[in-house]
Amino acid sequence: MMIIMKANATPQQVEAVIEKVKSAGLNVHLSQGVEATIIGAIGETHNIPTERFEGLEGVELVQRITQPYKLASRQFHPEDSVISLPGFNVGGNQIAVIAGPCSVESRSQIMETAIAVKEAGASALRGGVFKPRTSPYSFQGLGEEGLELLAEAREKTGLPIVAEIMSQVQVDLMVKYVDVLQIGARNMQNFNLLRAIGETRTAVLLKRGLSATVEELLMSAEYILAGGNNRVMLCERGIRTFETSTRNTTDINAVPVLKNLTHLPVILDPSHSTGYSEYVAAIARAGIAAGADGLIIEVHPNPAKAVSDGRQSLKPEAFAAMVKQVGQIAQIMGRTLASVEMSSKHGWA
């Protein structure tokens, strides 16, 4: 950490900062320039907040040099993390394609969608049963009934299931049903929820918050990793910007940036990051070309009648066309699309 003193800081103030650095167990490297004094604090600093020094008298600015996260960093774990799910791996050579409706609406809807996405080449099934809707008057999800339906769809297709968890109180219930807990963008910094999920050993799909920086995303992942759950996948799902022609702005830069900063797999969600079904395939291709480890896509057999996110949902036929295009991009990246065998081979029952 670099502590930059104000131009008019007194020698006593500099001395006080040095004492504080030493008391944090760090070594001091002092450099006195013509205009300003800079105090380097050297040692294990990822768990020392910058606030500890920012409030001291005479301090202008405190800058971190090393990353404020550790378990999530590639420095700490140089090899890519490969997370095994029933039937395939995420983060290695295989590209995961998770697909399904925004919300589980009914038995026939989820079964029909599950079979359609499986046929089109999906490797996992998504479906929300607890829905974080902007309006409290919108459909809030089927709850446990929806989980039963997802489990039945898994039974039938062999696809592992990904469902969003919204609250700590849902953890015990959901880990009985789901293969992957999704943490939605609105909960990226729900730290109690992150800690509770860190205590489980269920794989996690952690979505980036709407206005969260890449660093904040990694800090949130650190909460889960710190609890001992190291099966975390990160998801870029678009950020809030001034642009209004799409629902969000896909931060495609985040894909290679995350691959550089962390060993965790990176999944792209072009459905939310664009908000329009006509742009999903183009951004899915872009994501894989940029190095993403997988995709999560909203698919609905009848988007016009979907209770949520119909505008951004692909029909099964459009999804199948997208999978083909993505497969070609994956191939030139030296990767293959993950495919899942039927459930009996994986002992679901």
Add this chain to the structure above:
Amino acid sequence: MMIIMHPGAPKEQIDAVIAEIEKQKLSSHPIFGVEQTIIGAVGDGHYVAKEIFEALPGVLEVQRISKPYKLASRQFHPQDSVFELDGFTVGGTEVPIIAGPCSVESKTQIIEIAHAVKEAGANALRGGVFKPRTSPYAFQGLGEEGLEYMAEARAQTGLPIVVEVMAVSQIAMMEKYVDVFQLGARNMQNFNLLRAIGETRTPVLFKRGMSATIEEMLMASEYILSGGNTRVILCERGIRTFETATRNTTDINAIPVLKNLTHLPIVIDPSHSTGDSAYVSSIARAGVAAGADGVIVEVHTDPAHAISDGKQSLTPEAFAKMVKQVKAVAEAVDRRLVSQHATA
């Protein structure tokens, strides 16, 4: 356009709005709801400023339904615009790659880079001679001397040259040298400059402003098109967001959105949109995978000693690797790089 009245707006106000609609040679279609009245104003496509209605008493909001630009719109011109440059086309099947340094620094520098990028597969040479630098104390470019060097580089390599124009006063001089004018992000809404470029017949590489929406970009390109200069190439070069891990945020969505809204070609500038040479190849691939018609990349033979943008400049070797990757992606989306052939 839809004119939404305040809840409870009296009949006199509604009538006044309808009268104004008719005065503007539009037809009015009022919808009387329980709480609010909405008045549709329908015309034959002539431009009417929405401000005319916004200021009338009782008006809550005015929403445009049709696009505020015409010449740039795909509705007006359904086929992709394809234009010829020296030795290749932009906007068709070919995906051209424009490469070169941020700034022309010296004759040896630009000649060396021109040969290196040509060798690695570039189809056009970029190089700034008038530089819009954030600090007035930073290197401002070599000016006309730099243009002479660019012309020399073109003579030696056959690569057409792309150079940024910063002011109306530079146009007459630059036209004599350059094949493509670049209009920089900071000048995207310099309307006098846009109009003056519209009067020329030199192709334009038109960069998106740092905080400009796609619609604002298309409106600005309309300035050039309306002057009769139809050879406009749009460029996504990243937008300003809250994210600090990269210099800008590549708005990759803009590629398919623009392909949908306009017939103009769209190229991606991953050098500026990331600001870091480590990420340029990934984003170049992503751009072409998303449907971009070309790539513009900063290349320098000695990035560490570049006068500007060294951090985001590729070495010629890294650029050659990027070209190979982009070629593979282009072929995966049924496009191809410009076929290499000897230039006159």
